[in-house]
Amino acid sequence: MFKSKWIRFLPFLPLIVLLLAVNIYGDAGNIFHSPVDVTAEALLAGYPAYVASGNLSERELRYRYICRMSGDVECLIMGASTVMCVTSEDVGEEKFVNLGNSNGRLEDILAYLGTMKLLAKDKHIRRIILGPSEYWFNKKMFDRDYDEKTRQVLKPYTDYMFDTINGKDTADRKFYPADFGGGIYEFNPLFSISYFQANVNYLADTDMLNLQRSGIVRDNKYEGYYYMPDGSWVYGKTVILQNENDVILIAGKHVLDTNLLDRYTEHIDPDLRRNFEKLVQYLIAHEITVEIYLIPLAPALWDRLDTKKHPFFPELEEYLIRIAEKYSLRIIGSYNPYKVGITNADFYDARHVRRGHISRYFDLKAKN
C-alpha cells in the first residue's frame, strides 16, 4: 500500500481538514451553530442578549421568541428596521414586544401574527403599532432582501394569516414547528472558500480559544449590537458614535451604492396596498387598536428626493393618511423630516432614528 503513488495525496488532507475545521468552528454566519434559541430564552428571561458575530436570522429569532413567550402580550410594534429601536418606554406599555426586523415586509408581519394565532398567543393583544416602510408597498425593494430562505420557512404561517385576513376557512390549520435547516448538512458553506475567509477574519478579531456565539449583556463594556428583553434593538458602539456628518456621507454613499433613488420612482403596488388594508380591517374587526407610525427619512436623504421623479414616499403618506381617516386610526409622524422637525443629528444613518430620540419627536404612548 505504501508503495502506491496515490498515497502522495495524503499530505494534502490537512488542507481539507483546515477548511472544514475553520468553517465549522468559526461559523461567523451561525450556519452550523444556531444561537437563536439561547438568545430568545435569554430575552424572555429578562436579559439583554447579543450574538457575538452579529450574524443572526432575525426572523428566526422573532419566531422562536413568539413560540416561547407567554400569551399575555398586549402591545406590539411591527415593521422594518426603522422601528427596531422603539422601546416599551417609548410606547408606555409594560407588556410590549418589538417585532420589527431588517427589510421587514408585510409577509413577515403576517408570519408573526399567524404564528401567534396558531399558538393562541394573540388573545390579549389590544394594540398594534404598524410602521409601514418602503418594503411594504414597493416590490422593487424586494431584490435587496437577504433572508428569503427564512421567509420561505415561515411561509406556512404567512399563508395561514393571509387566508385568515381574506376570510377563508382556516379552522383546520394546525401549528407545525418550523424547520430552519442549518447544521452540518449545509454543504455549500462547509466547503466554501469565501466563508473560510470570513471565518478567518472573524476568528482573528475574537478570543479564538473562548469563542462565545451569544451572551448576556451585563454592563456597558459590551460594544456590539444586542437585543433588549422587549425585543428592541441596540446598535453597536461604532454606529452610535456616528455623527451628523456621517449621516450626510452615508446618505450620499447609500443612495449611490444601492441605486435607491431608482426604487423611489415607483408608485405604491396595488396588490400590496390591498393586502395592507385587509390586515387593518381584520385587526379592527378583532377589536385591536391599530396605530400607524411614519418614520421620517433623514433630512440628508429627503433632500435628494425630487417629488416629481420620486413620488413614492409622498404618495405612501397620502395613502396612509386616507386609510387612517377611513378607519379612524391614529397616525404619528411623517416621512418628511421637516414636518416633524427632526434633524440629521437625531439619526444613526439615512433611515434609522436614534434610540432615545424617538420619544422627543413621536408620542407613541396610547391615547385612551
Added chain:
Amino acid sequence: MIQDILYWSPCFMTLTDQLFFFFLIVSGFLYYFAPKNFQKHILLAASFFFYLTAAGIKLYKLIFVLVFITGITYAGSIFIDKSRGKNRTVLTWVCVTVLVLALFLMKSAYNILAQIFEDTEKFGFMKFFPLIGLSYYTLSAIGYILDVSWGIYPADKNPVNIALYVIFFPQLVSGPVTRYSQMREQISAYHPLEYENIAYGLRRMLWGYFKKLVISERFAVIVSAVYSDYGNYNGAYIVFATLCYAVQLYTDFSGCMDIIMGAANLFGYSLPENFDAPFFSLSLKEFWRRWHITLGTWFKDYVMYPVQMSKIMNVLGKKCVKSFGKKRGKKIQFYVSMFVLWVLIGLWHGGTAHYFIASGMIPFLLLTLSDIMPSWISLNYDNIFCRVLCRFRTVLLMCVSFVFICAESVGNALGVYGRILMNFAAPVTAQLPLSSYVTSTDIALMTSGLLIVLYADYLKDRKTSVTALIDRQRPFIQYCAIYAEVLAIMFFGMVGNSSFIYFQF
C-alpha cells in the same frame, strides 16, 4: 410532469463553484468504475448535465440546440462522406451555412440589429437564449464537417463519438476549439484510472484557480474603478488601468484554460494548448500565434486559407498583380483575405461594435501596418534590451484594442482616447482615490502574482515549465510549492460571483 421536466432549469454551476468539484468527483467515480464500454457514455451524460447547469437554461431549449448542432454535424458528415463531386460541395455548403446561421442568429443577430436600430422591441424575438459555449463547439462542428469534406478523415459513424466531441464538458463553455483529429483517438480509447492524469490535472486546475482568483480578480478592481469613472481620471491612470486589464484578461482566460485542461486531464483527455506565453511575443504577428491559439489556427485553416485559395481571390490576385506589380499585387490579395478573417473573428466575438473593433478591425489594421512598415524600422531581436522593448511594445499595441473592451462602447472608447491624449497628466477628480480600492495586501499579491505568472511564461518561452521545474526539486519543496498555492487561494482567493471573461463568447 413531462412539461415540468422539460421546463426544468437547475441551479447555476460555474467552474469556481464547490458544486463543480462535487460534480467532478461523482462523474469521475462513475467514469472510472463503470464497465469499459460505458465510459464515454457516462462522460457524455456528465457533459450534458454540466452544460445544463452551466448554461442555466431550460432543459427543452438545451436539448433542442444540442440535438440540432450534433444532428447536423453527424448526419451532414455521413452524407458528405458518401457523396462525390458537386453534390459533396453543395452538401458541405449547406451544412456549414446552417451551422453558421444558427450561430449568428442565436448569438449575434440581436446585438447587431440593436446597434443599428433604436427600436429593439420588434427584434425581441431574435434575442435567443444566450447560450454560453455555442461559439466554441459550433466552430468545432464546422471544422469537423470541412475536414470530412476535404477527405482528411472519414465521417465517424458512431453518434456518441460525435456528440461527445461536440459537448465534451471541459471545453464546452470556453474552448479550446478542438479538431476531431485531436480528439478521435481519445474518444474511442478506454481511459484507465492513472495517478499521473489525476495529479497533473489537479495541479493544472490549481494553477488556473490561482491565476483567476488571486491575481485576475484583483486587477479587475482597478480596471473597474478607473473605467467606470474615466472622466475623473487622467490619461496616465487610464493607461495604467488598461495595462492592468491586459494582466486581468490574460490571467482570467489562461486561468480558465488551465482549469479546463486540468479537468480534461482528470478524465484522461489531453486538449490543445491555447496560450504560449503571448506577452513574450516580439511582434504582433507573433502575439496572434501565441494568443487563443486554437481560435486563430481554426480561422486560419478554415477561413483564411480557403478564401485565399478561392477562385474569386485568384482572379482578384491576377488583377492586382497586373495593376500593381507582382509583389504588391500578392500582398493586396493577402490583405483582403486577412480582412475577411478579422471581420469574422470580430463577429465571432458577439457582434457589438466595440468588440468588433477591438477584436477584429484594430488587429487587422495594426497587423497590416506592421507588415507594410519598411524593414529598416524593425528592431534588432538579438539585443536583449531591444527584445524587452519589443515585448513591451506588443503589450502597448494590444492595449489599443483593450481600451474598446474596457470602455464597453465606441463612444466611451473615443472619450477615453481623448482623456489619454489631451489630459495625460491632469489632476484626478475621482471621489475616492484609487488606493481606497486596494489594500497593501492586494498590492503585494498583485505584484508577486504577476511576477510568478511572468516567470512561468518565461519558462514556457524557453520550452520548459513551472511544473517541470518543481518536479526536479525534492519532494518537500514540491509539497511546499503546492501548499503555498492552495493556501494563497484559500486565504486570498476572491471567490465571488464573477464569471470568466471568455464565457460571454
